[in-house]
Amino acid sequence: MAISCTCIIILTLVPLVFVDITTDAGTHKLSALDEEANAMLSISKELWSNQYNNVSNRCNWPGVNCNKAGSITLLSPPIPRNFTDEFSTQICLLKLNFSVFQNLVHLDLSEIGLCEFPKLSGLKKLQHLNLSYNTFEGELPFTLLENLTQLLVLDLSANRFFGSIPLIFGQMSSLTHMNLSNNLLIDKVPFTLTNLTHLLVLDLSNNYISGTIPQELSKLERLVMLDLSGNSFNGSIPLILGQMSSLTHMKLSNNLLVGEVPFTLPNLIQLLVLDLSQNKLSGFIPHEIGKLTNLLTFDLSSNFLSAPIPEQIGYLKRLTSLHLHSDLLSGFIPREIGKLTNLVTLNLSSNSLSGLIPEQIGYLTHLEVLTIGSNRIDGCIPKEIEHLLHLKVLDLSSNAISGVIPYSLFIHSSYIDLSNNRLSGSIPSQIGNVSYLDLRYNNLSIKNTKELESLIPFCYICCNRFLDNDEYYDWDDQLDDHHNKHFGRSLVLVIIVVCITISLGSVGIGICIFRARHHDKLENKATKNGDLFSIWNYDGQIAFEDIIEATENFDIRYCIGTGAYGSVYEARLPSGKTVALKKLHKTESENPSYYKSFCNEVEVLTEIRHRNIIRLYGYCLHNRCMFLVYEYLERGSLFCILADEMEAQELKWSKRVNIIKGTAYALAHMHHHCPSPIVHRDVSSNNVLLNSELEACVSDFGTARLLDPDSSNQTLLVGTYGYIAPELAYTMSVTTKCDVYSFGVVALETMMGHHPGEFMSIMSKPSTQQLLVKDVLDPRIPLPKSQKDMKDVVHVVKLALACLSSDPKSRPSMQDVANEFSVSKASMNSSFFDVSIYQLMH
Numbered sequence: 114m115a116i117s118c119t120c121i122i123i124l125t126l127v128p129l130v131f132v133d134i135t136t137d138a139g140t141h142k143l144s145a146l147d148e149e150a151n152a153m154l155s156i157s158k159e160l161w162s163n164q165y166n167n168v169s170n171r172c173n174w175p176g177v178n179c180n181k182a183g184s185i186t187l188l189s190p191p192i193p194r195n196f197t198d199e200f201s202t203q204i205c206l207l208k209l210n211f212s213v214f215q216n217l218v219h220l221d222l223s224e225i226g227l228c229e230f231p232k233l234s235g236l237k238k239l240q241h242l243n244l245s246y247n248t249f250e251g252e253l254p255f256t257l258l259e260n261l262t263q264l265l266v267l268d269l270s271a272n273r274f275f276g277s278i279p280l281i282f283g284q285m286s287s288l289t290h291m292n293l294s295n296n297l298l299i300d301k302v303p304f305t306l307t308n309l310t311h312l313l314v315l316d317l318s319n320n321y322i323s324g325t326i327p328q329e330l331s332k333l334e335r336l337v338m339l340d341l342s343g344n345s346f347n348g349s350i351p352l353i354l355g356q357m358s359s360l361t362h363m364k365l366s367n368n369l370l371v372g373e374v375p376f377t378l379p380n381l382i383q384l385l386v387l388d389l390s391q392n393k394l395s396g397f398i399p400h401e402i403g404k405l406t407n408l409l410t411f412d413l414s415s416n417f418l419s420a421p422i423p424e425q426i427g428y429l430k431r432l433t434s435l436h437l438h439s440d441l442l443s444g445f446i447p448r449e450i451g452k453l454t455n456l457v458t459l460n461l462s463s464n465s466l467s468g469l470i471p472e473q474i475g476y477l478t479h480l481e482v483l484t485i486g487s488n489r490i491d492g493c494i495p496k497e498i499e500h501l502l503h504l505k506v507l508d509l510s511s512n513a514i515s516g517v518i519p520y521s522l523f524i525h526s527s528y529i530d531l532s533n534n535r536l537s538g539s540i541p542s543q544i545g546n547v548s549y550l551d552l553r554y555n556n557l558s559i560k561n562t563k564e565l566e567s568l569i570p571f572c573y574i575c576c577n578r579f580l581d582n583d584e585y586y587d588w589d590d591q592l593d594d595h596h597n598k599h600f601g602r603s604l605v606l607v608i609i610v611v612c613i614t615i616s617l618g619s620v621g622i623g624i625c626i627f628r629a630r631h632h633d634k635l636e637n638k639a640t641k642n643g644d645l646f647s648i649w650n651y652d653g654q655i656a657f658e659d660i661i662e663a664t665e666n667f668d669i670r671y672c673i674g675t676g677a678y679g680s681v682y683e684a685r686l687p688s689g690k691t692v693a694l695k696k697l698h699k700t701e702s703e704n705p706s707y708y709k710s711f712c713n714e715v716e717v718l719t720e721i722r723h724r725n726i727i728r729l730y731g732y733c734l735h736n737r738c739m740f741l742v743y744e745y746l747e748r749g750s751l752f753c754i755l756a757d758e759m760e761a762q763e764l765k766w767s768k769r770v771n772i773i774k775g776t777a778y779a780l781a782h783m784h785h786h787c788p789s790p791i792v793h794r795d796v797s798s799n800n801v802l803l804n805s806e807l808e809a810c811v812s813d814f815g816t817a818r819l820l821d822p823d824s825s826n827q828t829l830l831v832g833t834y835g836y837i838a839p840e841l842a843y844t845m846s847v848t849t850k851c852d853v854y855s856f857g858v859v860a861l862e863t864m865m866g867h868h869p870g871e872f873m874s875i876m877s878k879p880s881t882q883q884l885l886v887k888d889v890l891d892p893r894i895p896l897p898k899s900q901k902d903m904k905d906v907v908h909v910v911k912l913a914l915a916c917l918s919s920d921p922k923s924r925p926s927m928q929d930v931a932n933e934f935s936v937s938k939a940s941m942n943s944s945f946f947d948v949s950i951y952q953l954m955h
């Protein structure tokens with residue numbers, strides 16, 4: 114209340130002040146300085162604190178510089194950095210007109226919550242304009258920048274500008290610094306930008322800019338920093354970029370770039386930072402890389418680079434960070450790595466490197482992070498590792514390393530992961546500063562388990578052959594199994610972390626790109642802002658823009674239904690493929706419980722893959738739009754088909770039996786074949802979808818739950834009325850048997866053609882049991898005629914009745930049900946037309 118009042122007062126006062134002065138002055142025209150004074154008065158309350166109210170003294174205000182004549186040349190209001198909503202609204206209301214400040218050279222209005230673009234046209238002397246970190250929304254305001262011919266520095270980063278970069282930007286020909294990063298810009302880089310030949314810095318990162326990287330960029334000969342990361346650039350890296358000899362920073366990470374690392378890049382001998390990570394680059398690391406002797410950071414991670422690491426890497430003597438993880442690198446770790454004596458971070462995880470850890474590693478005396486996990490390294494941990502006095506993080510997990518652990522590691526490091534190796538020997542009782550220790554799945558003899566667990570906050574030492582008071586652990590049997598579990602769990606963890614990050618309100622601008630899954634290597638590519646996730650499972654690329662375009666920004670016309678939460682849209686991609694999108698409504702995405710469901714669905718569907726379980730192609734987690742991308746199932750839900758007279762008739766007995774069978778297989782898979790059982794909790798005919806062949810796919814995993822064997826799995830009651838197992842109402846304890854019950858309802862519903870609620874309520878009464886099966890079947894299609902159909906239908910009804918048993922213990926497991934479908938059935942002893950419900954229940 115208070116704030117809106119102040120604003121209204123300000124707005125009405127400002128014109129009054131102007132009027133007063135002009136009338137007082139009579140015919141006397143306002144001097145330019147008086148105009149500046151008036152303008153300062155109108156913005157002082159918002160941009161300076163109350164103590165700065167004497168505009169005569171304005172040249173002495175903080176963030177104000179004047180020339181000798183007293184005209185303002187620099188404005189950089191030191192307003193309190195207060196990001197509450199009220200505050201930004203307040204600044205929003207101002208109609209800022211800076212055109213009066215004709216001598217302004219430097220204007221910095223960054224981070225003050227402006228949402229309306231200030232009027233700047235005609236500020237001929239303006240050289241430095243910083244409007245970053247505001248909340249501008251809309252297209253880039255090119256008319257407002259008109260005639261700013263002297264502009265050298267333009268920083269519009271971290272706003273919400275959308276649309277394409279205007280051609281007219283190519284006319285700010287003096288520009289040396291252009292930062293448009295962290296917006297929502299789309300389309301190609303306009304060719305006119307290559308006219309900005311004075312540019313030193315060009316940062317277009319974290320937008321949705323697409324197309325290939327223009328060859329013409331090479332005309333920007335003075336460019337020192339080029340950052341195109343976090344966009345949708347495709348095609349290969351132009352060879353000609355190797356001519357931009359002034360470059361010190363080249364960042365092209367997190368795009369869709371393919372092809373090889375150009376052999377010309379190493380001509381850029383001034384480079385300090387080269388980041389090509391998170392693309393789809395293939396081929397090998399060029400030997401010429403050894404020419405980049407100034408390089409400090411080298412990142413080729415998360416590509417498809419193969420072949421061994423070239424030994425020329427040893428020439429990069431100034432290197433402090435080397436990231437080659439998540440590629441397909443093979444061969445040995447070159448001994449030359451020992452020449453990189455300035456290295457602080459070395460990450461070679463998730464490749465196919467083999468051989469030994471070279472003893473030369475001991476020369477890297479500044480090393481703080483050494484991660485070589487998930488490779489095929491064998492041999493011992495070289496004792497030279499004890500020279501690494503600054504080593505904080507050591508991850509050698511999931512290799513085949515044997516021998517003993519050098520005790521020195523435990524003195525300095527704080528994070529040690531050596532799990533999944535073949536290490537033997539014992540653990541010292543002095544464990545220094547270790548706060549994370551994972552030694553699981555080794556062959557260690559750990560006598561002081563309890564003590565270690567009490568000293569180390571995160572201590573995982575189970576599953577070794579020799580444990581204090583523990584049984585002999587047969588690790589060979591468990592090893593493979595564990596590898597899989599370990600992987601799944603860390604993935605889930607990553608997703609949870611992302612979800613938490615977002616629910617804590619991170620509002621970065623992300624980029625939503627859906628990428629192909631590479632072999633079995635899951636690629637989880639979060640953007641720098643960490644608010645988006647990408648994808649696997651799909652044999653092509655789905656670009657965010659394609660989805661927006663295909664649904665005309667989620668126009669209602671493309672909506673094909675609503676789920677337990679969110680709406681489902683159909684999107685026909687340019688490739689011709691159709692996908693289904695489940696999009697959270699804006700209000701829902703702000704509601705933690707829907708948000709949780711959304712994340713849950715991602716988490717669960719990431720864990721499972723089955724032909725009768727809907728496939729998740731990807732998802733976008735972004736504060737502006739959250740959606741899941743699924744395979745599209747043409748025929749919609751079983752419920753809808755059964756409700757439609759025409760479609761129900763098409764659903765013959767064999768089809769119905771097949772649907773039940775598919776559903777049973779899906780649930781059996783979830784319950785019994787996943788690392789930990791997954792309970793769907795909302796099995797209903799609404800959540801069984803059918804493809805064009807009328808095959809079933811279980812969907813809607815928003816409420817599914819990974820069963821934790823160590824907890825009682827107490828929970829809130831969720832599910833669809835009419836499908837919830839009766840015991841849930843009073844025990845609140847989730848078991849796989851709850852799904853079995855719901856499955857029973859769906860099976861019966863499919864046979865009867867409608868929800869069996871009425872039947873179920875009287876099912877146990879003796880009178881009902883005299884009912885014949887043929888009399889409860891869906892009357893809209895003829896009774897089964899073939900021997901096979903008769904047998905199958907009776908079989909399904911029998912299984913369904915067993916699943917509906919009120920005692921969870923006497924229900925079959927989904928595995929039993931699935932087995933029943935796989936074995937051939939004995940022929941019936943009685944005629945189909947005489948089979949009664951009673952018979953099937955006993």
Ligand SMILES: *[C@@H]1O[C@H](CO)[C@@H](O)[C@H](O)[C@H]1NC(C)=O
Binds near residue numbers: 167169170
């Ligand atoms: C405003 O500042 C001027 C110049 O510094 C000074 O002379 C004047 O006394 C100030 N007025 C008030 C009301 O403080």
Ligand SMILES: *[C@@H]1O[C@H](CO)[C@@H](O)[C@H](O)[C@H]1NC(C)=O
Binds near residue numbers: 195197200
């Ligand atoms: C920020 O705004 C809030 C609410 O308007 C206010 O309570 C708080 O004091 C402000 N903080 C600063 C540093 O001005």
Ligand SMILES: *[C@@H]1O[C@H](CO)[C@@H](O)[C@H](O)[C@H]1NC(C)=O
Binds near residue numbers: 211212213232
């Ligand atoms: C901004 O101020 C200048 C100079 O006072 C004036 O000429 C111009 O019309 C104003 N522009 C707007 C849009 O108010």
Ligand SMILES: *[C@@H]1O[C@H](CO)[C@@H](O)[C@H](O)[C@H]1NC(C)=O
Binds near residue numbers: 234235259260
């Ligand atoms: C920009 O300059 C041109 C030519 O000098 C002039 O006609 C035009 O009015 C100016 N635009 C603005 C917004 O000042």
Ligand SMILES: *[C@@H]1O[C@H](CO)[C@@H](O)[C@H](O)[C@H]1NC(C)=O
Binds near residue numbers: 224268
């Ligand atoms: C613009 O302002 C932001 C925030 O104050 C600052 O981080 C950034 O360096 C500035 N940009 C330029 C080009 O000075």
Ligand SMILES: *[C@@H]1O[C@H](CO)[C@@H](O)[C@H](O)[C@H]1NC(C)=O
Binds near residue numbers: 246
């Ligand atoms: C561009 O702006 C972003 C966000 O404000 C900032 O993080 C980045 O460092 C800037 N780029 C350059 C090259 O200064």
Ligand SMILES: *[C@@H]1O[C@H](CO)[C@@H](O)[C@H](O)[C@H]1NC(C)=O
Binds near residue numbers: 283284305308
């Ligand atoms: C490029 O700059 C020149 C002057 O430096 C100008 O005449 C020309 O119109 C500009 N081209 C584009 C496409 O903006």
Ligand SMILES: *[C@@H]1O[C@H](CO)[C@@H](O)[C@H](O)[C@H]1NC(C)=O
Binds near residue numbers: 323325347348349
């Ligand atoms: C890059 O993507 C665009 C669509 O965004 C497509 O038309 C073009 O063919 C792609 N180019 C390459 C080289 O893949």
Ligand SMILES: *[C@@H]1O[C@H](CO)[C@@H](O)[C@H](O)[C@H]1NC(C)=O
Binds near residue numbers: 438461
């Ligand atoms: C090293 O790479 C792995 C991926 O293989 C990643 O999970 C890990 O966070 C990276 N560690 C560091 C310190 O960069």
Ligand SMILES: *[C@@H]1O[C@H](CO)[C@@H](O)[C@H](O)[C@H]1NC(C)=O
Binds near residue numbers: 525546
């Ligand atoms: C343990 O950590 C503390 C604080 O991080 C540090 O001061 C101390 O030197 C460390 N001890 C060893 C042996 O590295």
Ligand SMILES: *[C@@H]1O[C@H](CO)[C@@H](O)[C@H](O)[C@H]1NC(C)=O
Binds near residue numbers: 535537578
């Ligand atoms: C495990 O350690 C024991 C005792 O050190 C040793 O005898 C055995 O060969 C080791 N097993 C493997 C598979 O390395």
